[in-house]
Structures are given as C-alpha cells and as structure tokens.
Amino acid sequence: MRRGRRRGQIIVILLIGAIAVLYALDLAGNRPGVTELAPAEVRGYQGEQLSSIADFRENSIHGPQYVNASTYTLTIDGQVENRKEYSYDALTERFPHYRKVVTLYCVEGWDATILWEGVRVKDLLLEAGVKPGANTVIFYAEDGYSSSLPLTYIEDRDILLAYAMNNVTLPAERGFPFQLVAEDRWGYKWVKWVTRIEVSDDENYRGYWESRGYVNNGSIDRSFFDQG
Numbered sequence: 001m002r003r004g005r006r007r008g009q010i011i012v013i014l015l016i017g018a019i020a021v022l023y024a025l026d027l028a029g030n031r032p033g034v035t036e037l038a039p040a041e042v043r044g045y046q047g048e049q050l051s052s053i054a055d056f057r058e059n060s061i062h063g064p065q066y067v068n069a070s071t072y073t074l075t076i077d078g079q080v081e082n083r084k085e086y087s088y089d090a091l092t093e094r095f096p097h098y099r100k101v102v103t104l105y106c107v108e109g110w111d112a113t114i115l116w117e118g119v120r121v122k123d124l125l126l127e128a129g130v131k132p133g134a135n136t137v138i139f140y141a142e143d144g145y146s147s148s149l150p151l152t153y154i155e156d157r158d159i160l161l162a163y164a165m166n167n168v169t170l171p172a173e174r175g176f177p178f179q180l181v182a183e184d185r186w187g188y189k190w191v192k193w194v195t196r197i198e199v200s201d202d203e204n205y206r207g208y209w210e211s212r213g214y215v216n217n218g219s220i221d222r223s224f225f226d227q228g
C-alpha cells in the first residue's frame with residue numbers, strides 16, 4: 001500500500017519533470033510566429049534533393065550580423081502612400097506564409113538549393129501602397145549592404161522575404177531575420193539581414209556590388225560580364 005503510493009508520487013514527479021523539459025525546449029527552439037516549423041532541417045521536399053543550410057560560404061562584406069528579433073524593425077518607405085514599420089512578430093504573423101524550393105547561385109561558382117519559407121514582398125508593398133511611377137525596389141541591410149530589383153519582377157514572381165530555410169529559422173550567418181529570395185538572379189541580389197525596403201523610381205540605382213562593377217540586372221541566364 002505504502003509502496004504503491006510512493007510509486008505513484010514518483011510517476012507524478014517524473015511526468016511534471018518531463019513536461020517542464022519539453023516546455024523549456026519549445027521556448028528555446030521556437031520564435032513567435034514560426035512555431036509550426038519542425039525543429040530539424042529537411043533535406044528533401046516533394047522529391048527534390050535539398051542542400052544543407054551548412055552548404056554556404058560566408059563571405060558577406062562585414063561578416064555575419066547578429067540582429068535582435070525583439071528590437072528589429074523593417075521599414076518600408078520611398079514612393080509609397082504610407083510609410084510602414086513592422087516588428088519581427090508582425091511580419092511573420094500578419095502576412096500569409098509561402099514556401100518554394102529555389103537555388104541560390106553565387107558568381108564565385110557555388111550554389112545551394114533550399115526550401116525557403118517567407119512572406120511575399122508584394123503583400124508588404126500592397127499595405128504600404130505603391131505610388132504611380134515607381135519601378136524599382138531597393139533592399140537595405142544591417143551591414144550597410146544594398147541591392148535593387150525591378151518592381152514588376154518582385155510582383156510577378158511572388159518574390160519572398162524568407163525567415164526560414166529547410167524548415168529552420170534562418171541562422172544569423174544566413175541572414176536572420178530575413179533574406180530576400182531573388183530567384184533567377186545572382187546571389188548578390190539575395191540581400192540578407194534586410195532592414196529597409198525602399199520603393200523608388202530610380203531604375204539605375206546600383207547596390208553594393210553593382211556600384212563596384214557587377215551587372216545591375218543580375219539575371220543568371222545572362223553573361224555575368226555582359227554589362228547591363
């Protein structure tokens with residue numbers, strides 16, 4: 001009788017302990033708004049083989065940036081009706097989530113195929129209201145980097161601002177909190193650590209590498225050395 005009660009107490013204590021551990025793991029592993037994501041990286045998606053989030057070369061202009069999600073804001077300004085500022089939670093919770101498998105090609109000769117998950121830039125622009133005459137979207141980053149893309153490309157191709165890759169929240173090295181998934185454009189268009197999106201009417205804006213001689217269009221189906 002006494003032994004039965006003791007065993008019962010031990011089982012209750014073990015159960016409470018297990019629940020506490022699971023709760024702590026969940027708090028540590030998940031950020032608000034991405035709690036539906038599995039904790040482990042996926043390496044295949046709908047029959048496609050994926051690269052690993054470790055298969056990247058880190059050669060950003062000033063090394064990895066460590067952005068604090070709780071103080072982070074994304075500003076949307078320029079040729080818009082309403083300038084907007086979003087917190088990390090607002091961005092990941094308010095806008096619909098999309099996933100797609102896209103390959104990043106760096107001009108240095110490596111590539112990585114990843115299942116990206118994010119929000120559509122055009123959904124953000126819709127809320128800000130793009131003014132007539134705008135034709136360019138400029139992405140600025142925490143490290144001072146920038147690059148631009150045509151507005152029609154951003155809208156027609158459903159270009160994503162990704163917060164996760166292979167079902168894992170972007171690591172700092174890969175651009176946390178957001179990297180642009182500039183499909184069919186060279187890696188230098190894939191701005192990491194995005195902090196500001198400026199809608200512009202300056203088609204000739206040149207970003208960090210573009211102002212140092214990289215092709216402004218950045219299409220991977222064109223010759224990289226073919227200035228344009």
Ligand SMILES: Nc1nc2c(c(=O)[nH]1)N[C@H]1C(S)=C(S)[C@@H](COP(=O)(O)O)O[C@H]1N2
Binds near residue numbers: 056058061062105187
């Ligand atoms: N903010 C920022 N974004 C950036 C860069 C950078 O230096 N700073 N480098 C670009 C280049 S040249 C490439 S190829 C890709 C590479 O992504 P990765 O560093 O995650 O491998 O990031 C792009 N985005």
Ligand SMILES: [Mo]
Binds near residue numbers: 106107108187188
């Ligand atoms: Mo690159």
